[in-house]
Amino acid sequence: MILVIGETGQLARELAPLGVRTAGRAEADLTDPAACAALVRAARPAAVVNAAAYTAVDRAEADEATAHLVNADAPGAMAAACADLGIPFVHVSTDYVFDGSGDAPRAPDAPTNPLGAYGRTKLAGEEAVRAAGGVHAIIRTSWVVSAHGANFVKTMLRLGAERDALRIVDDQVGGPTPARDLAAACMAATGATEATSGTYHYAGAPDVSWAGLARAIFARAAIDCAVEGIPSSDYPTPAARPLNSRLDCASFERAFGLARPDWRAGLDAILSDLGATS
Numbered sequence: 001m002i003l004v005i006g007e008t009g010q011l012a013r014e015l016a017p018l019g020v021r022t023a024g025r026a027e028a029d030l031t032d033p034a035a036c037a038a039l040v041r042a043a044r045p046a047a048v049v050n051a052a053a054y055t056a057v058d059r060a061e062a063d064e065a066t067a068h069l070v071n072a073d074a075p076g077a078m079a080a081a082c083a084d085l086g087i088p089f090v091h092v093s094t095d096y097v098f099d100g101s102g103d104a105p106r107a108p109d110a111p112t113n114p115l116g117a118y119g120r121t122k123l124a125g126e127e128a129v130r131a132a133g134g135v136h137a138i139i140r141t142s143w144v145v146s147a148h149g150a151n152f153v154k155t156m157l158r159l160g161a162e163r164d165a166l167r168i169v170d171d172q173v174g175g176p177t178p179a180r181d182l183a184a185a186c187m188a189a190t191g192a193t194e195a196t197s198g199t200y201h202y203a204g205a206p207d208v209s210w211a212g213l214a215r216a217i218f219a220r221a222a223i224d225c226a227v228e229g230i231p232s233s234d235y236p237t238p239a240a241r242p243l244n245s246r247l248d249c250a251s252f253e254r255a256f257g258l259a260r261p262d263w264r265a266g267l268d269a270i271l272s273d274l275g276a277t278s
Contacts, residue, residue, distance in 0.1 A: 002190055003045035005036065005078065006052035010146040011092065014183035015051055028052070030070040033077035040081040047190035048082050049090040050075055057096070057118045058238040064117040071121035076128025083134025088192040092182070095142040095174060095203070097123040100242020103173070105207075107248040108140070108199045116239040126199065137189035138199040139182075139252070142245045143213075145266070146179035147273035152210070156217045157276055160225035170211035170229025174245025175203030178266025188256040196255045201247035204263030213263075220267060221276045 006012035007024030016022050021043070028036050030052055040048055054060060054070035075091050082089035096119035097112045114120045129136050145153045159166055185202045208216070211229040218225050232241060253259045 001043070001045045002187070003040065003043050003048045005030070005048065005050045008149070009052060010144055010149045010151060010179040011051040011182055011186070013148040014146060014179045015049065015186065018183060018187055020049070021045070030054075030074040031066065033069070033074040036074050037077040037081040040078050041085065044085065045087065047088040047090065048078060049186045049190065050078060051092060051186070053092065054121065055118070057116070060117040060121065061238045064121065067117055067121040068124060072124035072128050075125040076132060079129040079132035079134060079136060082136075083132045086134070088135045088137065088190055089129060089132070090137045090139065090186050090189045090192070091125065091129050092186065093126050093138050093140045094119065094122045095140060095242060095245040095247060097126065097140065098242055100244045103244055103246070105246040105248040106201070108201055108251060115242060118239060135192050135194055135197045137192040137197065139185060139189060140199070140201045140247060141177050141182055142174045142203045142247060143176040144179050144182060145176055145263075145270060147270045148179070152176075152213065153217055153267065153270055154274070156214050157221060157223070157274070160218050160221070160223040163225060165226040165228060166214065167228045167230045167234070168211040168214045169232050169235050170209045171231050172241055172243050172245065173207050173209050175205055175207050175247060175260065176213055176263040176267070177202070177204045178261060178263060178270065180269065181261035181266055185252065185256070185258055188258055191256070200252040200255065201249045202252045202258070203247045203249060203260065204266065205260040207246050216264065216267060221271055
């Protein structure tokens, strides 16, 4: 049995149909790391996937303590429990551990330099997982989208139906990642061994800007909404976003046999699920 920490998030919703046991907040409250570790020990699963996190990037700037508890302390406690049980721990991290400089894809061993509280807490979570000393697969991903919850695709469908034109950031570039594909990657990583234990990247291809992704959404959904590309400086937010979120995912394919998914196919599936295809 694979234990998934999380129940209502985008990733957990896509993992649920794959024969796993999900644990929501009632069982696994990530603000209580000891309780999360106790759940792992009591369940005695074959592997654990941590699909839950504090993902409110802007709110984290004013609430870093809670974000650190959820994104760092809880994963560290669960990873330690997995190490004690001798089972793999799969932990999902983020491109926000990097500063987004340059335009080259970041390799998993590239220097980290988070720009804000969210990235700092996710990096601390990675460090806690490694320090636990067990077999683990840390999977950094980016721009997760699905038919569930709140995400860029659903926001664009709503706004595109309401407006004739939108101004969308065009200088942030990364790989949109369908949650369904990320779920498959997490399941593959539950087979991690001492030989494949480590940090990986897994994100959709090809890399695109937010404005480019918005145009693709509107084209595929037959929504007549013009997109004007703007710089990030025209859309200030409490937390800075990395401009370059390109991730080098080659090592994940070598270790677990999954290449980067084509987000365009994933987008078509999401639109079909939402009944929003052209």
